[in-house]
Amino acid sequence: MVKSKGLVVLLIVFITASLVLSGCGQDKETNSSNEITSDKLAKEQILRVDWGDEPPSLDPQLTGDLVSGAILIETLEGMIRLDEYGKVKEGSGMAKSWDVTEDGTKYTFHLRDAKWSDGKEVTAQDFEYSWKRAINPETASSYAFLAYDIKNAEKFNKGEIKDENKLGIKALDKKTLEVKLERPNPAFLSKLQTFTFLPSRKDLVEKWGDKYGSEVEYLVSCGPFKVTKWVHEAELILEKNEDYWDKENVKLQRVEGTMIKNSNTAINMYETGALDFTNISAEYLEKYEDVMKKAPVAATYYHAFNTENEFFKNKNIRKAFVLSIDRKRILDLRTNGMYPAAYGFVPPGMPGPGKKTFRQANGDLFHDLGKGEEVKKEAKDLLDKGLKELGKSKEDIDGEIKLLCTEGDSTLALAQIWQQAWKEVLGIDVGIEQATFKIRLDRQDKGDFDLSYTNWWGDYNDPMTFMDMWVKDGSQNMTNWSNPQYDKLIKKAQTTTGDERMEAMLEAEKILMEELPIAPHDFGVKVYIEKPYVKGVVRLPLQILQGLKHAYVLEH
Template sequence: MVKKSLALLLVLALVLGTLAGCGPKQPAAEETPAAEPMVLRYNLGDDVKTLDPQLNSVINAGIIQVNTFEGLMRLDKNDKAIPGMAEKYEISADGLTYTFHLRDAQWSDGQPVKAQDFEYAWKRGLDPNTASEYAFQLYYLKNGQKANEGELSIEEVGVKAKDDKTLEVILESPTPYFLELTAFFTLFPVRKDMVEKDPETWSMKPETFIGNGPFKMESYIMGDRIILVKNENYYDKGRVKLDKIEMLMIGEASTGLTAFESGDIDYIDDVPTQEIERLKASEPAFSVAPSLATYFYAFQTEKAAVNDPKVRKALSLAIDRKAITEKILRGGEMPAAGFVPPGLFDAEGKDFRAVGGDYGIDVNAASIDEAKALLTEAGYPDGKGFPELEVMYNTSETHKAIAEAIQEMWKKNLNINVKLANQEWAVFQQTRTEGNFVVARSSWFGDYADPMTFLDLWTSYSGKNNAKWKNAEFDKLIEGAKSTSGQERFNLLYEAEKLMMEDMILMPIYYYVDISLIKDYVKNTRKSILGYIYFDEAYIEK
């Protein structure tokens, strides 16, 4: 009985199953659509000259580098060193020997990051054949300067890979900001095999621009854009939310603003000065933040027109800095009377700028009578006989407006004729480095939070000394400051700035603030007071 009933049930099940199979096909469950890639669009501005960490010397290329490479340390939101490629380190009791222990990390092509990559990069930066403008940032290493100047072999420099994961660094003298300096792009590691494939342009091609940071290069269209994408081989890739960053190259600030306001760009930090008042009042995306940077004109002190300190002082005293900041810039910039900006403090907690003083510069008005007297002492009464002066600047609406204002001030206050000349950014960098100018628009953003980053530019051996000024006493003060500590060190730095400002090798104009426009859906970008933008924790909220 049981067996017969079971058979009937099996037959019935087969029939019903067959009938069900003959019916209309049931719709499949809807598939969840793939999430759209998270893309941030940032205006980089002008195209870059190089992305080679040991050869770069400018901010916009540095922004790419801090997002595609990582040093032994990286910087937190307060620009203090935290572990990067080195997960831990020890410092000897005398402060001279650092032993860094590298974490397990990979390059963007999957190869392991090794201590040898750091040794190679640092020695490459010091090699005189590399001709790095920033070689002086590696002079803190034992024998670094001597190797760079050809007095010793590069192999005698105080950096050595003890094994794949251990890097030993020996310094010339204790350096309180050395850990922060290891987060600077000149000290980033590079892969020897990639560099040697194409020493000139390896950093401009995705196939050889191999980094170890949160993003990697996907494409580079010169003069148009650089595309970065998330680096899946980054050791802390979970921290990275963006899939892609489109870094556009719109050189004109007004064009960049139009693109931002039309929704084609999410983030710009070059804002037309003539639009600042309107944007302050009406644009919620408008923001102003502190910046550790100085805008100035450099005098090429070897050129006949400006080789007399009296002439340079006359030119500096004859401009109205307050008029420039309030009538042209209008973003909250401060008129500058010294080179080191406010916000850096000595061992006694005093602001370096406040202690250093103003060197006779009135930040609120031009000192016309004093300027005329100095020009007369230099042999040019009422400007008579003074050669036409050329001011060189890189193409920019803001730089042009400032140059035109200074041109008018020098003509009105000193009766001298000024010619203005502009060059595109890549060309201008070369012109300035080679010293092929009389007066050149310049700026300096600190590489770390210490006055030294502003002052050691002007040593006779610095690759960034565009003024071509040489002063043995200044060199001695800087070298002394690098081998001492505490307030004694700062006293030497005060003396050094006083020396260069008394010689007026440059004309400080204003201290920067950072003005940005960022769409409200862009979250967690971080701009350092040093000028670099970090996108490693950024995301788009729409």
Template sequence: MRTPGRKSPDGERRGGTVNHGAWHRTVLRRIRRAGGAVLAGVVLVALILGGCGSPGSGGSGGEEQVLNDNIGSEPPTLDPALMTDLTSFQIVNSVMEGLTRIGPNGVEPGMAAEWGVSDDQMTYTFHLRDAVWQNGDPVTAEDFVYAWLRVLNPETGAPYAYQLYYIKNAEAYNSGEITDPSQVGVKALDEKTLQVTLESPTPYFLSLTAFPTLMPVHKATVESNPDWAGEAATYVGNGPFKIAEWVHDSHIDLVKSDTYWDKDTVRLEKMHIVMVNEGATAETMFANGELDSNGSLNPQDIPQLLASGEAKTSPIISVTSIYFNTRKAPFDDPRVRKAFTLALDRKAIVEQILKGGQKPALAFVPFGIPNPVTNQDFREEGGDYFQDADVETARRLLAEAGYPDGQGFPKVTYLYNDNDTNRALAEAYQQMWKQNLGVQVELQSMEWKVFLAAQKQGDYDLSRGNWVGDYLDPMTFLDLWVTGGGNNRVGWSNAQYDRLIEEAKATGDQQVRFQNMHEAEKILMDEMPIGPIFFGVNVYQEKPYVKGVFRTALGTTDYKWAYIEGKGQ
């Protein structure tokens, strides 16, 4: 998923491991939970416990349960079928809920009270609990069928439709190869039973059922109002909170939902969420007590804030890159793309600008994703694909492309969404390209929503790119770049790359999967439609009286278990 470079201008993952082999061999065994959730999803949970104030025991002591937070920008959309960014995901994760939820214990029950998986790991059967939408209508299996088919319907134009391609005939339906939605492997066996048939065993499928794209939607609401997801008054959710007020580009107020199935667990009564992207302003609001948590920080302030304990870090698996528009000159030439990538000094960037513990990225897939066959980290296995600040090679490649010392290079503009961190990075890139290549690059900033639209339309030369993993597998970073992919914003296409990714998705042999993914990453780095810059870390502020906030290494922040305790002490 995309992030505006706010709470995670960067990212890396950590955690423990879980053995699920026996669970996957059980034939349609119901997974019952009492007093805790069964972990599932193979490597999903391996690094998911990024940062979490303990959501366990502890009381609110009668204190006002109101949390003031800052998400930095207006969410581009709150329609689960259309969103691609972390800002939108954070709100939707509070007001919607899928079959499962990623919690402190890994994959936990959501709308599904229990589930089972067939012995061949191809069929999942979910048994829904007696839950309701905020308007009182029951949440049914048909709500999930409708929502998933809506994502796959070509007319919807869902960027994340490919996240459902693991389901039988999903890709064929989305591509128009078949037109009968009943052939897609998602069925409502009855009002409370959902059956999902996959194309091939997918070890991380269970974790995907918590992903926003796979959340249900209220059919009557969606069909009666095409703009249902844009206003508080028309939004119908099924999550722990509901939208009470939405003043665009200002704030969103969420209040505890009295219809949520697990409302007794939810302690916060209200969240007031502002949209302040200027770090200095947000830091002042935090210092003055106007904010209880904040993710918009001025990069120059981060070392001091971390040293004083006024800021914290948590791991997140993400990579920030330069996206090159390969559809047009001069970035249709891989030599130019490589020159621009190699000319940047990542060590200087992370040490002199970011200063939060980020790491230089000399490949695309971040550290923190284990290979279950070798028990080694995917990034450590693959190693580096280029040298940092390799100015000599960069100049040679640019000359070979016809631009010696930058002579004759056309006017190009670097596009980024505006905040303190991204602005500082853009200026550093600009200076390095001028000094090391002799190329003057113009800079253009945009508001987050407008930036995403321009990038999607291909209306840029080169731009900021950031990706946070959606699940714990290299595939979440690599299937971005298949030909025509919904989140392939660079226009790159490579038949061999497509074949390797397709084969990796179709096999249950982990050795073959990981070998294919390493080979695919090598092709990606050889042609370099994207230039990796750094692997990130989540830097944020949070008052000591804020308890139980769950921050995952997947970049999401969950307030279901959050509460206020000790404020004013």
């Protein structure tokens, strides 16, 4: 970022995602009206939360976003649940136990007795159907790649084989599911906590068709909660599922969820008791410094370039845009360094070779304006070089690029910071397009954008959850970029183990950050405030919001 008064004025707010909420105010937070009066449970077990946005779909095999996923983990029960430490815990989900062959290529899951919210029995056939549905190319699940560990899943998903009976998924009886893998993968069980592997009902999918997961009347639950009210773009209410197998350990009776886009509204609702916790942005760090909490998240926020765009198909132009922003200065000024600047795609904490994390092993893979004023000339030269290679001029690109981002005042303020940087460093006017969360995702999927601000949260605790999305024709590769060597390295990492596997991913990230179809901005951190009477909410790096199964409210 250029060190100029214009940009400092624009640094009025900072967020790391459209879900982070901000506002204004300077008084220190006091909790006099929210003090715990005893260690007894409150008479009304009601939790008030902000979902952040409208969930595009609550069909687990069609879901491809974090808002929907956060709700689905509360309303459906997968084979496993993670414990409060993020570890796979046997017996925590629909599988009461499982067996694994010595070579690690066959899992046999033994299901517990459980019911759906309409009284029907949960069966192994439900899981067989759901997992095969996710893999079926006709479903067009954007997360089908998560199942590629399963025998013949990738070939079936890509149309190379047509017979779904060749998939390594088979219900042996109502309570036993057998799953065969292509090769052993220690991360396989961890993947089963993602929404792609949650169960759906064949009879209801066939009955309701495209309506499945779209309204309260087209939903069925087998998890701790069920959806009882859904006013689109406004609120979504959960109530305790009395048919849940572990209902004795669910204390909350009701979760009142709103969808707030105005940052001031969110803070006002928290202060008046209409919200029990909320994320906070830079404007509130001082006000809430005595009570705010911080939790790590496995997430990277970044700009995605559409490489089919007439300008962004050129690497030098992409790099010019990347270099023109001083990430660290933005973050330091607004958050005192609480949010780490990102100079690689895989976030801190992901395992790497030996005792190092992946990020420690690969370090910073690109630089920006924070390196010094000389980078400004470097960025300008790269832009000129790229335009010359395309046979175009600065007049051709000026005013032709638009940045797509989610609607909301905080997101807009951040977009304006980048807009000003590109203007001051490159002399280019970049427009800003705001859209609803659902529309932004849809436009990204269709390639209907020039440049988009988005994010990626890891699905499981392995660097591959950040790396395999950029292969050619990958379902999450909105950039349309491809590189044969990158694809070769990812395939190698998928078929090898140990140091050889890790080295392949490290080299692949270097290619990604040299080509820059994406421009990482910062790594996610959840900074939030929570009423002292709220207990038991589980926040894990691999979950966008929280786990509410064990949450409860004390008298206050």
